[in-house]
Amino acid sequence: MQLFFRKVATSDGPFPIRESLNVSELVDDRADVTAVSPLETDLVAVSLGQGLMSVEGTLTAGLDMLCSRCLSPMHEDLKIEFRERFKQTSSSVEEEDEDGDFIAVTEDSFDIAPYCEELFVLHVPFAPLCSEDCQGIAPKTGQNWSIGSDDSSDGNTEKIDPRLAGLKDFLNEN
Template identity: 40%
Template sequence: MTWIIQMRDLLRVNKPVEIDAQLELKDASKMRQEILQVSPLQVKLQASGSQGIATVEGEGAAELEVQCSRCLDTYKSELRFPILERFRQPTSESEASEEDEDIHELESDQIDLRPYVEEAFWLALPFVYVCREDCQGLCQVCGTNRNERDCGCSQDRIDPRLAALQDFFKE
């Protein structure tokens, strides 16, 4: 499947173009170390044109195998993300209105959608992956996964630089 559409054809035809395809991401695990594996992105887009502007909108989805940021367990997560991009041919006007800031100016008649789909994927990723809301993580003293068992280590660690203040509020 080619990810390139022709701007001229899109503006000339009053019928939207449907795109339903897969996109293979390469080196996703090199970009984010907690991502172990990514299935091909399932992408459904609709491209239409009017008044010199091409609009591409739709949704992408992928299944990821990730590592929890707290306990380091591996789990599967599904990611769904919206895609909305607008394009136009370069205009002679040097000033662009604020409304036009989100419109990409094309250098040619072709629109390569691949980088825009990839960007939408990367921007939709959460900052950290947590296997579940109440994940206890690893014990900072012994390294035991506290979701599986209680290690009995004291979690009250006092910074030695502040140890003199520990009795400050006691009467």
């Protein structure tokens, strides 16, 4: 997604940027992400004069994930606001932006995809939940708490291995 300062400066009005980015490799190391749709960019670049450019808009993507508590499949739609300012600087002059107002770019063209990808990765939920009141998995049965109940709810709190049944009352005899 190459963006050119000169092209944006000479365009009549806002310069639209609508593309799809494949971001599946960015979440390959996440076991809880089972599928991801392409990241759709709906951005507008506007020249602010004096080598400044503003890029604003939204990024959208869909994620198929596993709930971090109950491991049931879920879908999450991400809608991310994108707002960055870029400034074209000469390579011989190092300008330092103390306020973080803009990103310095030394060429006439630059790739905006890494900035979109970074924002996407930052907005992928770290511990996704299928619902706010998800209770997770029962420790004894391994079932989802919202679907079934744990063995301990029937009054029998302990199941003893038959091989160790003889040791059950060992301490009570003394």
